[in-house]
Amino acid sequence: MSKNLTRRGALKTGAGAGAALATPTIFTGAAWAQESGFTNAPTGDTVTLGFNVPQSGPYADEGADELRAFELAVEHLNGEGDGGMLSTFSEQNLDGTGILGKRVEYVTGDTQTKSDAARASAQGMIQRDGAVMISGGSSSGVAVAVQALAQEAGVIFMAGLTHSNDTTGKDRKANGFRHFFNSYMSGAALAPILADRYGTDRRAYHLTADYNWGYTTEEAITSSTEALGWDTVATVRTPLTQTDFSSYIAPVLGSGADVLVLNHYGGNMVNSLTNAVQFGLRQQEANGKQFEIVVPLYSELMARGAGENIAGILGSQNWDWKLENELGDRYSGTNAFVQSFGRKYGFPPSQAAHTCYVQTLLYADAVTRAGSFQPCAVVEALEGFEFDGLGNGPTLYRAADHQCFKDVVVVRGKENPENEFDLVEIVEVTPVEQVTYPPDHPQFAGGDLGSCNNGA
Amino acid sequence: MDGIILQLFDGLSKGSAYALIALGLTLIFGTLGVVNFAHGALFMLGAFCAVLLSQLLTISHTVVDESRTDFLGNPMQVDIPYVVEWFGEAAGNAIIDWSVPLAILFAIPVMLLIGFAMERGLIRHFYKRPHADQILVTFGLAIVLQEIIKYFYGANPIPTPAPDAFSGSFDLGAVLGFDPFTIIYPYWRLIYFVFALIIIAGVFAFLQFTTFGMVVRAGMADRETVGILGIDIDKRFTVMFGIAAAVAGLAGVMYTPINSPNYHMGMDFLVISFVVVVVGGMGSLGGAVLAGFVLGVLESLASLNAVIELIPGINQVVIYLAAVLILLTRPRGLMGRKGVMED
Missing domain, CATH: 3.40.50.2300 (Response regulator)
Incomplete structure (x- = not known):
């Protein structure tokens, strides 16, 4: 400290600086x-x-x-x-x-x-x-x-x-x-491919993360799959903090469903998918059909956490790093x-x-x-x-x-991934026209952009 | 009916984890009188022993494969684990495949050491401090431990699968005379349940049938008198802390194939484990085990669709509701005794 600076001076300066700092910067x-x-x-x-x-x-x-x-x-x-x-x-x-x-x-x-x-x-x-x-x-x-x-x-x-x-x-x-x-686009992109791969006579059981994103995804997937002839057997909300999903997976077995839709993301997705595969859902037949699992929103990082359990499971993505190589x-x-x-x-x-x-x-x-x-x-x-x-x-x-x-990418977990970055394969790209909706679509209702704010 | 049986089984496997963690917590609380909020972190460290061993077993050297290219168009680098090179393809891959069961052997000494270090290095300085201080220091320790794990392993879960032989599920319904495909149960969860029973039996046998255990039980009942008899009870309690850490660690190791471990998994179990300990009765080992299984089964049964339809949201609160009801009717918990931990 400079020797010219007195204790009183330091206090004054400090108080001044403190007052300036304390003034809300807004x-x-x-x-x-x-x-x-x-x-x-x-x-x-x-x-x-x-x-x-x-x-x-x-x-x-x-x-x-x-x-x-x-x-x-x-x-x-x-x-x-x-x-x-x-x-x-x-x-x-x-x-x-x-x-x-x-x-x-x-x-x-x-x-x-x-x-x-x-x-x-x-x-x-x-x-x-x-x-x-x-x-x-x-x-x-x-x-x-x-x-x-x-x-x-x-x-x-x-x-x-x-x-x-x-x-x-x-x-x-x-x-x-x-x-x-968004959720609507996932539903619109996935539904035709689900109908094509798994047929139009399917009964779906939804496990949904109990928060806003879960609800909109559940709504989007149920409405697009029901429009193609699927039934929704049950929609069950799971707490966001849940780690072991076994007690939610077990009731799927006797429910008459033949598809399980996991409206989960992040750690929820990793755990619910791992548990579902452990319960052997994918090896079973229900209603005379092979049981299937669908994960509407895929994430490469989460797929890494789920490891080999994602093999063969369909989902959607905003983009994939292989797009240009595979689709031109x-x-x-x-x-x-x-x-x-x-x-x-x-x-x-x-x-x-x-x-x-x-x-x-x-x-x-x-x-x-x-x-x-x-x-x-x-x-x-x-x-x-x-x-x-x-x-x-x-x-x-x-x-x-x-x-x-824009177009939406439909992907599937690879059966034999070569490395931890190559876990999904592109199944199809759904063209933008099929995922476009009017701004006042019921799933987006109630919003108002308002006017832009310059903050002045 | 089949749904109820399935949920009962599921509850038992869930309860196994609760019981094992609560058992360790009670051991520490009963012997040292310390409320150990870092116990969930010990469970997590155990799980990461399995992750670490699986990484050690897959230490590899890279070979360039000119016939393939990576995502940047460069020649592909292929990793070949040393274990495979040393023991041949079949034996090497089998060792890697069995990394979780092998991790049990690896985790026991590691967790014992961690337990000793924790007790000698930190916890013992807090024996005479109020419970609030103990809670603060152990909770802080838990956060430090999980941040260390996150630093090295990231925040994402790390898949640590069971050996191929146990990775599937079997039709329990067919065995019990129900329709096929109604009661399917994963092999590993059944193994987890049996493993938990063995560990619990082992801990009880150790306390019941060894001289060491007898001294520890005597110390739990009346620490001062045992001290007056010239027995260094502190040393024995340190050993018990190590054993409690090892029990939590083993519960963590065996849990890794059920849910991929991440740095936060200990915290996920911590609150529920304390509820289990309190419901079981503070300081009661039998109570902790009983409450673990009871609450596990209750949690599973509350997730039956018929129950959720009847009382929406019950699946999310059933454990705490049960805890309130049990404590209202039995304030000392299921097996708590008068005078224990009531000073």
């Missing part, structure tokens, strides 16, 4: 926003993005993969690395000079896969770090909570992995955008991303990583086309935006609900 932020017209307008030669992913808790591995993708996207936007999908993206606005000439920097937060923790970390990134956009996440509860916060605060939210209908349904917000597919140019961008991710990290990216990478590029491109970081300008640039070359084929960001519409 006030200073609002004042700043008024000057520039929107929250966290970048003033220097950098722009800060906030990546809010689960870094602890049960989805930490998925969060880590999202973070890898974000780092890669930032590298590519700043002109480092091999550029990844910048060269395949149908819009050639991004040239590796950052966004609007500003170098991209980022801060990260830990959602812990808890809505309140996710909101707190997003709020910190907006108020403390000056993030102008928030992205990431691995749960619909978190996505809905952070999206609402972004709307209030006047920043853009580019959702990560969130599959519940509600994110772009009843909880949709003008400042929020989802690239990932329509899915261009896939290989570019896989190559640059694989070279940097040594293994192929997950669909969570893909959606986060793409969302970052889409945001950067929208800002570039709008010529401004102002949220309402970005919203306008993204609404109704049609693009290609980001791995999913031609895609539309629909203006009415901020949901991306």
Whole structure:
């Protein structure tokens, strides 16, 4: 400490600094926003993005993969690395000079896969770090909570992995955008393939995780399979904290069902599927047919946890790293991303990583086309935006609900996987027309985008 | 009827895990008077002994296979486990396949050592402290242990399957005279139940029929008098802590084929194990075992669809409801005795 600084002086300085720090930054932020017209307008030669992913808790591995993708996207936007999908993206606005000439920097937060923790970390990134956009996440509860916060605060939210209908349904917000597919699309993509493989005279038993995503997925799968002639024998809710599902699997045996649908994700999915296979469901016949298990939402990371139990089980995905190799140019961008991710990290990216990478590029491109970081300008640039070359084929960001519409990948667990990254095989890709629905579809009813918020 | 029988069996296998964990908890509580919130973490560490052994057995060297390519288009690198190279294809793969049963042998010394280290290094400094301090320190320890495991193994579950010979299920209904395919039960869960019975019997026999056990029981009943007789009861209690850790660890090892282990699995069992201990009667080993099986069976029966239709949501609360009812009618639990742990 300087010898000129007296104890009294130090106390005064400390008190002053303390008072300044204690002032809620939302006030200073609002004042700043008024000057520039929107929250966290970048003033220097950098722009800060906030990546809010689960870094602890049960989805930490998925969060880590999202973070890898974000780092890669930032590298590519700043002109480092091999550029990844910048060269395949149908819009050639991004040239590796950052966004609007500003170098991209980022801060990260830990959602812990808890809505309140996710909101707190997003709020910190907006108020403390000056993030102008928030992205990431691995749960619909978190996505809905952070999206609402972004709307209030006047920043853009580019959702990560969130599959519940509600994110772009009843909880949709003008400042929020989802690239990932949803429960309805899983149902619409899976149902025809289920009917084709397993027939139209089937009786399904649903085990559903007792929370929002579980409900919307159950509703989506039951309505699409019933439309094709299937019966729903029972829908049973299972607690989110359940680890041993045996007592829920056992009643399936005597229920007259011949298909078990597991509306579970993450650890729930790993455990319920493992238990179902242990009970020999897949070796049995019911109603004169082979018993089948369906997992509507697949995740490569979860498939790894379930090991050999996923063999032969059908499900749906937003994207798969083998798409371009197996189905050709329509899915261009896939290989570019896989190559640059694989070279940097040594293994192929997950669909969570893909959606986060793409969302970052889409945001950067929208800002570039709008010529401004102002949220309402970005919203306008993204609404109704049609693009290609980001791995999913031609895609539309629909203006009415901020949901991306693109093909859906139907996959099946491999019988003999060669390694831990090659666990699923692509069965078919359901074209976008078959998974498109009107914005006021009953499964998405009750939502209102409202108007975009610049935060000023 | 077949559904009820199936749930009874399922409840017994569930109860096996509860009983084993609660048995260890009670051993520690009964001997040392410590409320060990790190006991779930010991269960988890046991499971990760199985994961570690399976990794050790599959330590490999890589060979480049020019005929195949990896996802980046480079020549495929194939891992060949040393065990397979040393013992030949059939024997090597059989050793890897049997890694979970082999892990029992591996886990016993490891868990005993962990138990001794925990007791000597940390817990013994808290014997004379209030229960609240013990709870805080052991709960903190549990979090540290699970974060260490997460650091090395990640947050995702790690598949650790049973040997192929036991990985399927069998038609119990056909054996009992029911229609085929009505009561199917996985082999491994039955093995888990039998294993639990053997361990429980072993612990009881050890306490009942050995001099060491007799001294420990005497110490549990009246620690001071045993001390006055010139017996170093502390040393014996340290051994009991090690044994309790080993019991929890073995329960964890054998549990890995039922649900793929992850860093959080101990916490999932912790609360329920305490309920089991309290319902059984604090400090009562027999009570812990009985309550473990009773609550396991109740949990399974409450998941019958007919029961859920009758009382929606009962499956999620049945254990706690039963605990409330039992404690209201028998405040000391099923087998708790007056004067034990009531100072």
